[in-house]
Amino acid sequence: MNNQTKDSLSDERGGVDDITPVFSTGVGIDVATIIQISKSKDEPEWMLKLRLKAYQVYLEKEMPDYGPDLSGIDLSQIKYFQRATDRIARTWEEVPDEIKTTFERIGVPEAERQYLAGSAAQYESEAVYSNLKRDLEDQGIIFMDTDSALKKHPELVKEYFGTLVTMEDNKFAALNTAVWSGGTFLYVPKNVHADVPIQSYFRINAGRTGQFERTLIIVEEGASVNYVEGCTAPNYSEDSLHAAVVEVFVKKDGYCRYTTIQNWSTNVYSLETKRAQAAKNATMEWVDGNLGSKVTMKYPSIYLVGEGATGSMLSIAAAGANMHQDTGAKMIHMAPRTHSTIVSKSICHNGGRADYRGLIKYTKEAVKAKSHIECDTILMDNNSASDTFPINDIETSDGTIEHEAHVSKISEGQLYYLKSRGLDESTASQLIIMGFLEPFTKQLPMEYAVELDRLIKFQMEGSIG
């Protein structure tokens, strides 16, 4: 990527604002840092204990021994906690102007006017702006940052926190548990339908700032929610780490769709643990777009624990120069007649690499389970690469699994056809790529679809034509 592209990429994402963190624990992590984080937030004792225990687990756990190269992360050089402002803003007017400008440039206010039912936008390590619309409150929906939830609804947080993604899960889940800050807490009561997509924006704006959000979503029996979040980060020179943990509980007959668009700048390591649990006849859907970062490792999973539960994962990954997207999904069928679908689409250009890593597991209880997996990749040039690593672990004898995988270049026949109508090579290629991604984009709210279109076109510039 040349300098000009870098500048315009930074501009595209809203630029780097000059914000001075009010409070920061500085570089590095130790027991004292963790105590400081917890005290500064005035947390209950049990959370501090959990953090300290998780820190020990983090120290003992090894780095992942598969997938992308993580040797570029220097864990001693990361700022583990920063606060952008001292309190959570309740209204748009109260949000600091500089931050407001950045959000405006990436389109937050407009998105809010048209689509938001409520918004909690992550800035640095905490929410600075959180606006809850009255109709959501009236329905009993709790939508706030997780720090606030810990204060206002400690019993709910304690009941679910860390029960699906335990600190023992992996090194970065342990790290997140030790130093987590911010993230979204969403509780939808029984039989309540949150119709309007709820969204929040996350971004990293200071070099060496780790973001360790902790998101917790609980969808009670017969309830439904459509949660959308978008990540966009300005380009920055130093490597940065994002290690979020997301836990989603969907109770009997409930429905949850969790949509994420991530466009980290190409210095970010995004190592996430996302897991959901679907009870009897419940439906959980991950919609996940990964457009940026230096390295992404993310395999959202769904534990299908109730009879007739359904899980689906629809993802896209775009990998350009010096980018490695290692993404996929895990579907764990633990009950009869559970169904899962995985559709993974990736585009590799300018030497980028996108791999699919997936697991389908049927336990003995998962009689008549069904699963369908599709992995499609377009390689834009000979320097780009893609692999699939599917694992099936089946303990039943009456289940079905379909797996399809295709790796291709942009079809010469399609290019010729489009060009024969007057489209130049680059416009024709863009159209074909948009068409390839359409099964994903058509699932997005309009504004996200438009933004994704814009970002993909932008990323493809120079790699086609």
Place this chain on the structure above:
Amino acid sequence: MAKLVIKNLRVAVAGDLILNGVDLEINDGEIHALMGPNGTGKSTLSETIMGNPRYQICDGQIILNDMDITELMVDERARAGIFLAMQYPTEVAGISNADFIHAALNAQNDGKSVPVLPFLKELEEKMSFLEIAEDYADRGLNADFSGGEKKRNEILQMMMLKPKLAILDEIDSGLDIDALKIVAKGINAMRGRNFSCLMVTHYQRLLNYVIPDVVHVMMDGKIIKTGGAELAKQLEKTGYGNLN
């Protein structure tokens, strides 16, 4: 205004010489039919005029309105006013038919966006004229279209793009009689001083509905006979064998 002149065209595909000195002249507003047995180079000629990179021009010239287009790329030729209705139109999933046609019109409008509302109105009218169901505007480009639907969609694109010269490569193949009549109706609607056309076909059947001004017969990579509409009728009786 469209005048196509082809001089001594010799074309190879994958090293084999297929066209062996083709001369052809189509004047403003004329509709020509190109007939001949399978494998004589009719599609090769069509694709070569369009600029398909698989076809290698060894010798000769293609001139459109006094401009030598022999060296132009396929998209440049399209923007110069050439259109090819393909024998096997390609499917592109995920791009709607309407978006695609709009993008093509924009490309031929120096990249400037053609106003959407008038575009949609015209698209609707032309689809109705060609008896194409409304939902085909929003369906993926040729995706899951039947053979006949694809052919009708080619004619729709032609009518929307209004080329100076249209080449229709076996536009009648795989059509039932009703679809054939609709396709013919589309071609006839384009007739006029600003529209020239080269129709490649095996059969007289299409020529009953679109009366050609000139008929050519191609064999072994050369045009061996040229005549009026009556030549096609004669061929139907006697076959190609008696021409030599």
